[in-house]
Amino acid sequence: MTDILPFLKSLISVSGISAYETPVANLIEAKWKPLVDETSRSRLGSLHGLKRGSGKSPRSSVLIATHMDAIGLMVTQITDGFLHITEIGGIDPRVLPGTPVVVHASGGDLPAVIVMPPANLLPDGEGKKTIALKYLLVDTGLSAREVSKRVAIGDLVAFNTEPVEMSGENVSGHTLDNRASVAALTICLEELQFKSHLWDVWAVATTQEEVTLGGAKTSAFQIKPSIAIAVDVTFGRSPGVNDWESFPLGKGPTLGIGANMHPFLHKRFAELAEKLEIPFAVEAMPASSSTDAETLQLAADGIPTMVLSIPLRYMHTPVEMVALKDIQRAGRLLAEFAASLQADFFEKIVWDVS
Amino acid sequence: MISIGAQQFKLLEKLCNALAVSGDESEVRKIVLEEVKPFADEVKVDALGSVLVTKKGSGKNRLRVMLDAHMDEVGFMIISDDGNGFYRFEIIGSIDVRHLAGKQVIVGKDHLPGVIGTPPIHLVHDTSGKIELSSLSIDLGSSGKAKVGEYATFATKFKRVGASIFSKAIDDRIGIAILIELLKHAPSNIDLCLAFSVQEEIGLRGAKVAAHYFNPDLAIAVDSTPARDLPSQNDEENVSYNTKLGLGPAIYIANSSTIDDPRLVRFLEETAVKEKIPYQFRQPGGGGTDAGSIQRARAGVPVVSVSVPHRYTHSPISIARVDDWKNTFNLLHSALKRITPAALR
Numbered sequence: 001m002t003d004i005l006p007f008l009k010s011l012i013s014v015s016g017i018s019a020y021e022t023p024v025a026n027l028i029e030a031k032w033k034p035l036v037d038e039t040s041r042s043r044l045g046s047l048h049g050l051k052r053g054s055g056k057s058p059r060s061s062v063l064i065a066t067h068m069d070a071i072g073l074m075v076t077q078i079t080d081g082f083l084h085i086t087e088i089g090g091i092d093p094r095v096l097p098g099t100p101v102v103v104h105a106s107g108g109d110l111p112a113v114i115v116m117p118p119a120n121l122l123p124d125g126e127g128k129k130t131i132a133l134k135y136l137l138v139d140t141g142l143s144a145r146e147v148s149k150r151v152a153i154g155d156l157v158a159f160n161t162e163p164v165e166m167s168g169e170n171v172s173g174h175t176l177d178n179r180a181s182v183a184a185l186t187i188c189l190e191e192l193q194f195k196s197h198l199w200d201v202w203a204v205a206t207t208q209e210e211v212t213l214g215g216a217k218t219s220a221f222q223i224k225p226s227i228a229i230a231v232d233v234t235f236g237r238s239p240g241v242n243d244w245e246s247f248p249l250g251k252g253p254t255l256g257i258g259a260n261m262h263p264f265l266h267k268r269f270a271e272l273a274e275k276l277e278i279p280f281a282v283e284a285m286p287a288s289s290s291t292d293a294e295t296l297q298l299a300a301d302g303i304p305t306m307v308l309s310i311p312l313r314y315m316h317t318p319v320e321m322v323a324l325k326d327i328q329r330a331g332r333l334l335a336e337f338a339a340s341l342q343a344d345f346f347e348k349i350v351w352d353v354s
Numbered sequence: 355m356i357s358i359g360a361q362q363f364k365l366l367e368k369l370c371n372a373l374a375v376s377g378d379e380s381e382v383r384k385i386v387l388e389e390v391k392p393f394a395d396e397v398k399v400d401a402l403g404s405v406l407v408t409k410k411g412s413g414k415n416r417l418r419v420m421l422d423a424h425m426d427e428v429g430f431m432i433i434s435d436d437g438n439g440f441y442r443f444e445i446i447g448s449i450d451v452r453h454l455a456g457k458q459v460i461v462g463k464d465h466l467p468g469v470i471g472t473p474p475i476h477l478v479h480d481t482s483g484k485i486e487l488s489s490l491s492i493d494l495g496s497s498g499k500a501k502v503g504e505y506a507t508f509a510t511k512f513k514r515v516g517a518s519i520f521s522k523a524i525d526d527r528i529g530i531a532i533l534i535e536l537l538k539h540a541p542s543n544i545d546l547c548l549a550f551s552v553q554e555e556i557g558l559r560g561a562k563v564a565a566h567y568f569n570p571d572l573a574i575a576v577d578s579t580p581a582r583d584l585p586s587q588n589d590e591e592n593v594s595y596n597t598k599l600g601l602g603p604a605i606y607i608a609n610s611s612t613i614d615d616p617r618l619v620r621f622l623e624e625t626a627v628k629e630k631i632p633y634q635f636r637q638p639g640g641g642g643t644d645a646g647s648i649q650r651a652r653a654g655v656p657v658v659s660v661s662v663p664h665r666y667t668h669s670p671i672s673i674a675r676v677d678d679w680k681n682t683f684n685l686l687h688s689a690l691k692r693i694t695p696a697a698l699r
Contacts, residue, residue, distance in 0.1 A: 079585045092475035094485050095456030098670035100510070100520075111515055113671040115584070116452060123588045130452065130482055135587055139665065141518030141673050143600075161458055164467045164509075166495030168439070172458070172469050239440050239491045240473040250496055290476070313493065315474035317456040321493065 004183050004327060007031060008171060009163045011179035015104060017072035017156050018088050018211045021045050024068050028182060028205050035189040036203060042222055046215040047205040051189065055198030060346045062338055063202040063225035063303075064188065065216050065292045066181035067209030067232065070174070071316055073101070073114075073138075073157035081144030082137040085114075085157055089210035093133040095317045100160040103140060107150035111160065112140040161318040169324045170249060176320040178209070180310050180327050181231040187331025188338065195339040199226070209292055216292035220299030226346045227265065227304045229337075230293035231330060234283055234309035236321065247311040250323035252279030253330040256307030260289040260297055263353045265306035272337055278329050283309060304349055308334065355629075356539065356687065358680045362531065365389065366519070366679075367512040369527035373460055375429030375446050375505040376556045379403055381463075382425040382530065386550045389534045398567075404560040405550040406567055411542045415695055420547040420570035420655070421536065421686070422561050422644045423529030423577065424554030427522070428668045429507035432461065432492070432500050439498050440491040441468075443506060447555035453669045455485045458509035459492055461500045467509065468492040468500075508670040517676055518599075524664045524672040525578040526554065532576055532662075532683050541691040554644055558611065561644035565651035572618060572656045572698065575645035576686065578674065579604050579636055579661035594637060597663035599675050602632030603682035606659035609639060611646025618658035621697045625689040631681050636661060656698060660686060 016024030025047045029039050036049035047068070053059050071089030078084070083103065097116035102109050115137050119127025122135050138157055140147055159174035166172050185203050192201065202223050207215030209232075220228060234254050237246040247254055255269050273280045288294055289307045297305040310330050313321040342348075365385075372381040386405045390397060396408040405425075428447030435441055441461075445451075455472040471493050472485055494500060510522040521527075533548050540546045547568040551560030554577075565573060583598040597604040605622050606614045626633040636659075645657040662682045664674040 082585055090475050092455075092472070092478065092481050094452065094481055095472060097450075098453040098457060098508075098666070100671060111513060111520065113520065113666070113673070115666055115669075116450070117584045117587060118582045120594055121582070121584055121586045121588065121592055130484055137584065139673060141515040141520060143517070146516075162511075164458060164469075166467055166469075166493075167498035168496030170495040172467070172495075235474060235477065238471055238473070238493065240489055241477060245477060314456070314469070314471035315476060317472060317474070319456050319458060319469035319471055321469065321471070321495070323496070 004187055005324060007186060008183045011182055012163050012173045012175045015158050016068055016070050017158055018069040018208045020156055021069050021207045025205060028068060031186060032189060032203060035193065042219050044215050044218050045207045046219045048219065049203040051192060051201040053197050053199040055343050059200050060226040061200035061202055062341065063204055063220060063223055063228040064185055064334060065204045065206050065228060065230045065296060066185045067178045067215065067292055068182055068205040069207050069210050071210050075151060075153055075155045075157060077153065078147060078151060081142065081147040082139060083151060085136065085138055087133060090316055092316065093136065094130050096136055097131065099318050101138060101157050102160040103138065103151060104156040104158065105151045106155065110140045112138050115139050159318040166321065170321050171324060172319050172321040174318045174320060176312055176322050177233045177315055180233060180312065180322045184231055184310065184327045184330040187328060188334035191332060191335035192338060195335060197339045198343050199338065199341045201338050206292055213292055213295040217295035217299060220296045220303060224300050225303060228296040229306045229308060230291045230296055231308045232291040233312035233315065235315060236311040236313035238313040247281050249311050249313065250325050252281065253326055253333065254281045254283035254309045256283050256285045256289050256309065258285035258289060259287055260285060260293040261306050262304035264349045265304055267353045269306060269337060272340060273333055276336055278333050355684050358676055362535065363514065366527060366531045369530055370512040370521040370523050373465060373505060373507050374425055374427055375507055376426040376553045377446065378505050379425040379552045386425065386530065390537055393537045400563060400567060402560050402563060403552045404564050406564055407537060407548040409537055409540045409546040411544050413543060416543065416545050417572065417693060417695060418545045418547055418570045419690060419693065420549060420565060420568045420573035421533055422549040422551055422573060422575045422648060423533045424526045424551050424644060425530060426552055426555050427507060428555050429505055432502055432504045432506065435502060439494050439496050441494065441500050443492055445487060447668065449668050451487050452484060454490055457670050459506045460509045461492060461494065461506040462504040466494055466498060466500060468494045510670050519674045519676060520671050522670060524674050525667055528578050528662045528674060528679055529576040532686065535683055536687060539687055544690060544693060551644060558642060558644050558647040562647035562651060565648040565655055569652055570655055573648045575643040575648065575657065575659040577643045577659060577661045578664050580667040581663040581665045596637050597634055599663055599665060600677065601634040602678060603685045604634050604636040604661045604663050606636050607638045609641045611642030612649050612657060614658040615656040617698055618656055622658060622660065622685065622689055625692060626685055629688045631685045633685060
């Protein structure tokens with residue numbers, strides 16, 4: 001098993017807020033190039049890596065999607081050198097005061113901090129409770145004059161907490177949702193170097209999952225895979241989160257069950273994981289999985305789809321946490337699944353799985 | 355005038371990154387002792403843990419001048435271990451709970467990395483309420499171990515950003531750095547008594563006994579005070595900003611802990627004008643410094659406070675200006691050089 005930690009750390013240290021994924025796409029492409037036969041970008045910026053199968057042409061194909069975009073913030077207004085911000089993706093305003101950020105300003109990156117104005121500077125009553133996002137400000141430490149020269153409305157503001165190695169082989173930082181899954185897919189590609197697989201494997205780092213699921217939808221249409229797998233993160237168990245809606249860290253990935261997932265694929269994954277003695281949990285995803293699977297399934301004439309998830313604590317905060325072991329297990333399971341696909345697997349997919 | 359160089363930055367960085375919450379100031383005390391020993395005539399660690407340094411002058415009619423800065427910072431103490439790597443904690447000093455969720459912390463003497471997490475927004479139906487302390491834990495990872503009674507603080511690392519400093523605990527490590535520098539440039543017209551005091555954030559406690567020990571003729575508390583110089587987001591002008599960044603040292607006139615000695619306020623202002631050092635008056639109002647407990651030690655001590663302004667007090671990241679640091683040092687240095695018993699007449 002290769003050590004994925006350095007790559008994971010670099011993945012969460014590079015920018016890639018929804019619709020502005022190019023920096024992280026470049027990093028992933030450099031890592032994937034030696035692992036796949038060709039890479040390309042979609043019209044919406046998703047990264048496609050094709051690893052050709054050894055089966056007879058025309059071959060079936062599996063698309064494995066991990067979204068690479070991050071939630072973040074954007075400058076809406078500048079007042080006396082302080083920046084007003086809005087959100088890109090879902091952000092809890094209660095975690096923002098005191099959070100280190102970087103302003104991706106046109107004139108270069110600026111370290112900054114999100115600050116909570118004192119109550120006397122806010123409308124009546126607004127200062128006593130949670131400060132709403134519209135009243136929070138970003139301070140770059142620069143003078144108003146310098147800020148007006150360097151920062152423009154529309155500039156991106158990203159979390160800037162440093163990656164931290166925690167005890168028990170856990171890693172904490174921002175944007176582990178969903179770069180942890182990108183790392184897992186990378187492990188899958190590494191493992192496939194030493195396995196033969198009949199099917200084509202499309203590794204796809206999708207864009208804009210956090211806002212519209214637009215990257216996965218369009219890539220699936222373009223590639224038209226036989227089957228698709230979305231790899232994302234799920235709620236890790238932590239204080240204040242109920243046991244029935246969360247999964248412990250370090251006990252393996254989850255296999256989704258519900259409307260977005262084809263039951264045959266779910267069963268195959270579960271059987272394979274058991275055979276390989278890879279621990280996993282079954283995750284109920286009634287109606288929507290809130291992952292790329294939602295749109296992968298609906299692409300073109302419809303695609304049998306599956307969801308694999310990595311438990312992650314404190315989702316969408318600057319201090320998300322995952323277990324490296326779960327990333328490695330997810331990567332291995334994906335590789336074993338891809339390698340297990342027989343030439344006629346697609347024809348064997350049935351609805352009654354009993 | 356003395357300027358701030360690489361050596362001063364290095365020392366302030368070391369001081370700011372240290373973990374020294376009120377009640378256990380050991381890490382900062384160690385740095386202070388190393389720095390002061392080569393320059394001091396007497397060094398004493400008192401019963402509470404404050405470092406008390408004397409540097410004698412020469413000549414007649416020397417004033418005993420006490421300068422105080424506090425070594426402690428606000429922070430946390432671990433109060434329970436649930437056995438799964440999650441630790442409940444109590445706040446030490448005043449920290450707004452709204453600064454806690456989603457922050458990185460360091461715990462104990464080994465600075466174990468931890469995070470204060472919060473349930474994901476996907477599972478929270480109403481985000482308008484504050485996240486109360488009782489619902490927060492420090493997460494040390496699945497095999498992290500801390501002991502009940504250990505201290506913790508924000509994990510922020512000191513950073514220089516152009517003309518500014520981003521750091522935790524600027525309050526009052528910048529005062530500690532200034533006192534160390536003053537010792538290195540001690541004027542000979544006075545007996546300089548330096549109190550690197552403990553427990554300021556929990557009631558100005560260390561300075562009280564330090565002042566009793568020194569029995570000074572007058573004292574100056576060197577601290578860091580909030581600058582609330584942000585734009586107003588209501589229809590009223592920002593008239594209670596306390597101080598503003600970049601305007602120089604903040605000289606105190608009155609706060610909740612003391613009415614500063616008017617003779618010393620005047621003396622500092624005269625010094626600033628004479629030496630052409632930028633300065634500002636801290637807006638009279640709430641808040642307090644060690645001057646509050648020094649003033650009423652023994653038979654009483656004339657006191658004044660001077661602060662380096664910083665934004666976002668007691669939060670994970672405060673911001674101060676390098677020039678305010680430099681000007682505060684130079685104001686104090688100039689004042690000490692020219693002070694005589696006449697200042698108190």
